[in-house]
Amino acid sequence: MKYWGLIAANLRRNKLRTLLTGGAITLAVVLVCVLLTMPAGLDALLNAVANNTRISVHNKAGIVYSMPYSFVRKVRQVDGVAGALAMTWFGGAFEEAGRVTFPSFAIDAEHIAAVYPDYPIAAEQLADFQRYRDGAIVGRQVMKKYGWKIGQRVTLRSTVWPLSLDFRIVGEIAAERAPYFWLNREYLDQALKAKRGRGLGIAGIIWVRARDPNRVNAIMRAIDELSRNSDAETACETEKSFFANFFGSLQGFVTIILIVTALVALCIVFIAANTASMAVRERAAEIAVLKAIGFGRQVIFRTLLVEAVALSAAAGVAGVVTAAGLTGALRAFAGWSDALGPLGSFIVTTPVILQGLLLSLSVGVLAGMVPALGAARKPVVAALHDIF
């Protein structure tokens, strides 16, 4: 483009202003790109923790309401079900912590392998869990946090039931971020019978695994049909949907962040537009002279617009590269830092890059359009009259 020399010279005219404007656009693009990775990042997190064949069955009234334990047996009879187990909140507080610091559930020990074949639990540890009534399987995160070892005994005080129970740690869920503490349902049932003469009798959530992912919807419908018109009608959902609802508040937070991001982007448009307007105003005399010596309206419009777009595009590229570098660094750190673990899921993908670039180009076009149009449309005699 033969006008590029003129455009580049104008961009170099006030280096500090160009740098600050470009910097503002770069920051906005970085912010938007990083935030745009959040929905996909959360989805990746959900995909990491959820399985496409696992189904959550809970009381239709909400997960704080229970179902009769007898319903688990009915669920296991549903065609296509590979396994089902009841999981009931124990709410165990570790003595040293004095409060609930990790989720603890009473679980059907003999059905774990059928429902959680993807969980990294050693077969002999699973066998020990079934063998020892007071056995517990603990997630690696909790093990690390408290420095527990397999074979160690720990006591948890239930915040739901009026009892404290001693446990023997017999196994570990060998996933870095596994936070669970699983105890044998039968152990809790017998302890309750001893304490109050009545066993557990209920299931908080029933986890079901389908043999075939294509049968998941049919199984969910069949289970809900089984409980219809009972005292505890059920609501089935996929494991991913369950966790998504569980993280619902987080997604609301993401929505708010995206709205704020859009507003930030809008602010940047205004800032860039103001800068472009100032630049055009300062150069009113030069633009008038250019028009006088024969630069037509289209040429004036195009050169001013390209100037604004070139700046914002360069800033956009810088923003996208920075965002990719930033999330790449977070991913690298996540490899050795549990605290940063979930952040490793936020990846600047090609669509995010394209959206970041599109944003920067839009900022350039929107910011440059009005002053460029104003300068181009002004009759040359009026432009000269204003300055001489």
Added chain:
Amino acid sequence: MAAAENPRSDAPLIVTRRVSRRYRRGVDEVHALEDVSLSLLGGHFVAFMGPSGSGKSTLLNLISGIDRPDEGEVCVAGQRLNDLSEDELAQWRARHVGLIFQFFNLIPVLSARDNVALPLLLTRLSKAERLLRAETALRVVGLESRADHWPRALSGGEQQRVAIARAIVTDPDLIVADEPTGDLDARNAEAILALLRQLKSEFGKTVVMVTHDPRALRYVDAAYHLDKGVLLEGEDAERAAAAIHAAAGGTAARGTAAAGSR
């Protein structure tokens, strides 16, 4: 730009017929030009003179295609400017008119060479050709050694020379200058006037200049006097010329032109 014999012909280069131009200033209507008719032959160096607000710059804008009359017609080099749109006028100016302003108005972020080459961006010339022509134009104004300098590194006189080089680089039919010496000291003003005369005498250019400067009378072929938007004729024109002559200490005046025929 090739040197040429003065291509004076009997056909006028510039013709204005009963031209009027009015501006609105707030609620008032200002009559900048009233019924001005003028014929100027090509290859001459002429000046429009008069007090501030006399309409001389307005007349210059009309014949350079920057402005259009409310009434009457303006023809330059056979082209009736009234018929052209804003964009067509811009194209016409790019091909036929070289403009020089009082305050030089160079682009401060471009070198002298690039400033001179600016009008050539509107042509189909290659970059090498554009730069070659710019250097030629700079040579004509005696600034070839300053081609790489920024405007801020040049004196006022040098900046005006660069502006003149920018005006002649496209080899236009008509060069118009609005107060080209208005921001210069006496020595530089004389040099610029001499250069404009040189453009006329060596290259056959038609140069039309608006000026207050009585020294200009020693360089121009003819001076036209305006007052309150009217082109002065007869005794009025002679009185105006005499006043300028007196202001110049009797050294001015190649001649006062008779007003154009109506």
